[in-house]
Amino acid sequence: MDLKEKLVSSFMAFEDGLDLDHPVHEERSNAMKNFETKGFPTKKDEAWKYTSLKGLQKIDFSIFPKHETTLEYKDVKKYFLHEIDTYKIVFVDGVYSSYLSETTHDGVDVCLMSSAFSKPMFKQVIEVYFNKAASKDESLTSLNTAFSKEGAYIYIPKNKMPKKPIQILHLATGNEAALMLQPRNLIVAEDNAEVQIIERHQSLTGNEVFTNSVTEIFAGKDAIVDYYKVQNDAPTASLVDNTYISQKNSSVVRVHTFSLGGKLIRNNLNFYQNGERIDSTLKGVTILGDKQHVDHHTLVHHAQPNCESHQDYKGIFGDSSTGVFNGKIIVDKIAQKTDAFQQNNNILLSDRSTINSKPQLEIFADDVKCSHGCTIGQLDDEALFYLRSRGIPKKEAKALMMYAFANNVLESVRIPELKARINKIIANKLGVRMGFDL
């Protein structure tokens, strides 16, 4: 049985355990129909031209983990940003781990989608927001919607801010030979609310893991949302991350994506600007080696006047790794005075690594500022000689240049401990010790 058939047939069993009268039931059923019709995207789909899911579909993934596993905090501590106090929503093989988590209902809700779906107090929020930003057309998003049951639920009411940043951590234990996970997250920051979120997926063994995640983020007027995606997973872990962001007037949403490890990573990051004076920031650092693959597909839809978007993606590709950057910007006819900036710079460290970079601008307004730039190059030999002539060894000199290259993206990280952590991961990856942090 191929993966699609398996998923379709699992859906019935999945539904049996759920409340069929719940309004979400219909969304799930419709989504399943869409997935059944469309199936997994193939290379014939323009958006999937350079990323193949074929290999993954041949693996016999478990859709539901058979047994629950408990983990000791000390064994997984290193995957947390433990240097600072945070709320934590932790899942082990897709199942919520209350033992590893720290949730709250103190003025803000930091808890679980399963609770939000079942408890009456969250009903209204679910009705207003659930599946309202996510695509109903894209098949993998539909697949996730069909199986939506668990994930992080974060609701920040008007004028509120959680006392500390929130970590969402998905751990895979390897108890299943191959495991498919479909977390569904809903983040709502109402007017003038603020929140900082760090998300990480981590497989603890060499067993195959395939995560198809959907996150919806709603930012009310003047809200500020910082979302950090730490993608530094095991070489047998694949991730399709579908993130949909809907912004209202004068809100600021910044998403940083650090793609530093994994087998296959596909980021579908979609911003919808539904108001004026909105600021959207999309930044990414990708450093890959071996045969790793990362595909960043971004969309910024400017639908109202006087908004800005800033995109800055840096990629460093070694060995036989491959990268894709596809940045789509749509500026509607009424979205005058839009200021859209997009930049994608890449360094290829080996003859076998490749990057496909494509800006895609659809501009229907006539008074806008849109700029985009893309570079693909190698480390500059002259610069390398310059650094070495000052006594910096070749390996460190290369690392320094790569650090410098990624610096723009790191400097806007607002949690210093996270920045230090990312610096450390990068230094480890490059096999050097750095005398300073950027």
Add this chain to the structure above:
Amino acid sequence: MLEIKNLHASVDDKEILKGINLKVNAGEVHAIMGPNGSGKSTLAEVIAGQEEFEVGEGSILLEGEDLEELSPEERAHKGVFLSFQYPVEIPGVSVTNFMKTAINESRKAQGLEDMPANEMLKKIREKSEMLEIDRKFLSRSLNEGFSGGEKKRNEIFQMAMMEPKLAILDETDSGLDIDALRIVANGVNKLRSKDNAIIVITHYQRLLEYIVPDYVHVLHDGKIVKSGTKELALELEEKGYDWLKEEAAV
């Protein structure tokens, strides 16, 4: 300090240095002059270890040690410093962080601990004041958006920080106005000592009014065709290089 014997170097099978002989003792300043394309910058880069050049015959000895097998960083650790004609821009790395890394890497190579932070700061302050470099300048990205003069001044600042045994200044005067030239030359003169040596590569005699050389050599077509004292520089300024070319052709 430095002894170059019959040095040949080529790039893409084109020979640029065709048998250079040069001896520089500790405490001396040597000027190397010559027309464009005579091989001045190549000589400087070959000494510093630029791997782009193929070194054929000949040898470069620093304090008696053959540099041939040494990488650019190893040469730097042994005290070779090149002030670049065209310093490279490195966006994202501040001048301060760059110097910290460079100095600590050199110390590491010598089996020393990192320089204590306060000592480093003190040194940076001292040397930047000597070269009249604004403190704000030091937190800027290395050479990015620097004017030609700022880049050169920054090179000499690096030299002051690294305290090399052998410093090669490759056209440090180009792009400098007279005030900047004076500051840079002053800095270099303060760094002169009986224990180090300096090679000044230049087109013009102007810089040599401020950094007075003990010896002047003229490079032409990959060879030193004439050597003399500082008066030779004046003569060159007056007569140009053509008479030397003719002399060499004979």
